[in-house]
Amino acid sequence: MAAPLSCDHCEELLVDYLLHTLEPEAVQAMTEHLSTCTRCWVHLTASEAVLDHLAQGVPQRDPPGELGSRLLAAAVEGTLSTASAPVPSAPPDGSAGPSSWQPQMSCSASVWGGGRGMSSGKPRWCISAGRRCSATSRSSARPSR
Amino acid sequence: MNDAHSPDASLLARMAQRDPKALDMFYTRHARAVFSLALTMLGDHACATDLTQDVFLLVWRSAGTYQPTGSARAWLLRLTRNRAIDELRRDRRRLASESTLSEQRFHALPAPLALTDAAERQAVRDALATLPVEQRDALVLAFFQGLSHQEIATCLRTPLGTIKARIRRALQTLRQQLQGEPDP
Numbered sequence: 343m344a345a346p347l348s349c350d351h352c353e354e355l356l357v358d359y360l361l362h363t364l365e366p367e368a369v370q371a372m373t374e375h376l377s378t379c380t381r382c383w384v385h386l387t388a389s390e391a392v393l394d395h396l397a398q399g400v401p402q403r404d405p406p407g408e409l410g411s412r413l414l415a416a417a418v419e420g421t422l423s424t425a426s427a428p429v430p431s432a433p434p435d436g437s438a439g440p441s442s443w444q445p446q447m448s449c450s451a452s453v454w455g456g457g458r459g460m461s462s463g464k465p466r467w468c469i470s471a472g473r474r475c476s477a478t479s480r481s482s483a484r485p486s487r
Numbered sequence: 488m489n490d491a492h493s494p495d496a497s498l499l500a501r502m503a504q505r506d507p508k509a510l511d512m513f514y515t516r517h518a519r520a521v522f523s524l525a526l527t528m529l530g531d532h533a534c535a536t537d538l539t540q541d542v543f544l545l546v547w548r549s550a551g552t553y554q555p556t557g558s559a560r561a562w563l564l565r566l567t568r569n570r571a572i573d574e575l576r577r578d579r580r581r582l583a584s585e586s587t588l589s590e591q592r593f594h595a596l597p598a599p600l601a602l603t604d605a606a607e608r609q610a611v612r613d614a615l616a617t618l619p620v621e622q623r624d625a626l627v628l629a630f631f632q633g634l635s636h637q638e639i640a641t642c643l644r645t646p647l648g649t650i651k652a653r654i655r656r657a658l659q660t661l662r663q664q665l666q667g668e669p670d671p
Contacts, residue, residue: 357655362572363635392661397524397564399611405522413540417547
């Protein structure tokens, strides 16, 4: 269990937390502190909103036209293959389940808390961890180029 | 109400019930933003395309756990950015060459606001323009390239504490500019 954080320490780590650069232990400590401290939570959401602005400010480009139909085919295919099973609680690779990518508090607490992929290996929530680029794993869903 | 006017939360609820039409509408509504961010960060059309598919498939598979406490678009873009960062960090070859960042490459980093003209983006562009260049560069490296503070410090040959301070100050300034907060 991570050591409790003070508000000052939380504030010090907040930017790293938002930018996804904390070690998993620190993420856990942040998560626990933010779940109980309204002041720091408000501070977090305000900073998060700034980053949301940046994410939405990039030059806009249309995705390839066939991507929509490819996505639907992959989704339906996955649905059919799991039709008799409930929605999986975790991605197929065994990484963390849905609770790891809930928005706002939970999103920050765990999506951002996937650990430093660079140093800690497989991200907790990634559905395709272990490959350099997802471009290499679409043979079933991607038409030949 | 037809699909085009369904709130995102409603579409996500329908996706949890495995309604592909809801996924189609959700994709139509947000794909451009997701793809654009992925392309900006990864710089590769094929990787950005696949990452976009990954993000929407992740949403499709786990839509039932979505808790509508904020903008679905913002949430979706956070997922996208985190996925892109993980992709970037898996690229060991890139990391291996990161010890020295050439001047040419540094200036080739995404200029995320350079080509946008929507009013909302103009505000972000104006706010970024107020940042000292060293703060803006540090923030761009951290946010769009997924570099850790230590990596940025190494790239820019600047003390780690200075990099942290620059990024923190940049965010504070943007908050003040975009959200009308007073100086601390």
